[in-house]
Amino acid sequence: MSEQVLRLGLPKGSLQESTFQLFKRAGFNISVRSRSYFPSIDDPEIEVILMRAQEIPRYVNEGVLDAGLSGLDWILENEADVVEVADLTYSKQTTNPIRVIIAVAENSNIHSVQDLQGKRIATELVRLTRNYLAKNNVTANVEFSYGATEVKVPHLVDAIVDITETGSSLRANKLKIIDTILVSTTRLHANKQAWENPFIREKLKNLAVLLEGALRADSKVGLKMNLPKGKLEDVLAILPAMKHPTVAQLINSDWLAVEVVLPEKQVRDLIPALRNAGAQDIIEYPLNKVIP
Structure with a gap:
């Protein structure tokens, strides 16, 4: 295990809960006692410090923190000269700027x-x-x-x-x-000197992939279904997808398995249409991360 640790500032207050939920979907469990500013995280290579979002860019800029999450507005307000690692579009109540x-x-x-x-x-x-x-x-x-x-x-x-x-x-x-x-959106940003450290840079790049994947999965679900081969064209004609649906042959059968990822808001109207087009055994399931 690496002896190096990433010192990461996360926002305390109005953005705290949505940030913790984002990290959970990305695969990190953060727990904090009331009034504590040093939560525990199930990654020994990350040390989390909670502070007001307004202050995080200043401490990142000064090297007290290696990296942090705060809004672009507070980065500009602090005139912080930092490295932007990822643009994470989420806020207190929504996933909008x-x-x-x-x-x-x-x-x-x-x-x-x-x-x-x-x-x-x-x-x-x-x-x-x-x-x-x-x-x-x-x-x-x-x-x-x-x-x-x-x-x-x-x-x-x-x-x-x-x-x-x-x-x-x-x-x-x-x-x-x-x-x-x-x-303004939330930015994962890093201290310029810390960014030159290979361990910290790799750790932050990997963290960004997971956080962006969790945000990309927001409001999306997966659908699985079975259908006779003869119904494939009918189903594909009404089935949206991020790229193309996955189609697999069921063993010793004339049936196919189809899987797709799509916005959750489309599912309510789509499932009856899929059923009418010949799909059966339709399963809807939630997503934690979508990594392109």
């Missing part, structure tokens, strides 16, 4: 970034916001927000720059989006 947006009150007369000239803006993403304003030749008072940013409009500030996944919190606080600064 999040957006960094500018929002104002629904009845505000602020309609564009130019209208923010001289205004007060609250955000956790201070550098990102100032850089965005500078690119648009706008000068505004950007202040750091310690939380509950949505409720500060319009009584405390004129606008906010915040992260949204579904937009539900913005709607609940009667806010409207006037611009999107950034579309």
Whole structure:
């Protein structure tokens, strides 16, 4: 067993549960006691440290961590000069990217970034916001927000720059989006010096393959079925597939076995159609990873 260890920072807080679930589907079991920042993982070559996603890129950049998972928004906010290993499109509630947006009150007369000239803006993403304003030749008072940013409009500030996944919190606080600064996804990123270490580079590349495979399997299932040879063309005509279905001859029989991977949302309507086309013994099963 290698004596080297990959020091990996994982996000604590809102992204923690979805990250742990992703690792589980990738084949890694992570367990953590309440209030602990050092979970156990069933891989002796990985040491996991939990911390806020906002801080992970800074510690990766400084070499305290070899690698970490955090959003592109926080990598840019920390101005971290790191190696991007993998783009992992998942977030707290969905498998969609999040957006960094500018929002104002629904009845505000602020309609564009130019209208923010001289205004007060609250955000956790201070550098990102100032850089965005500078690119648009706008000068505004950007202040750091310690939380509950949505409720500060319009009584405390004129606008906010915040992260949204579904937009539900913005709607609940009667806010409207006037611009999107950034579309951000979770990135597996590495310290540049650590990346030159063959052990760490290989470990991260393998980890990326497994995590990407787990994400690729999201919302997909496998279908198996048997059918008479004479029904093959009818079944193939209605059967979608990632590439081509697998077709095998059953031993000592005129029947075939067909297997395919497809989006789960298609299965409800597809199974009755397959049954009507002559397929039998249809089995649907979940997937953990899909590796192309």
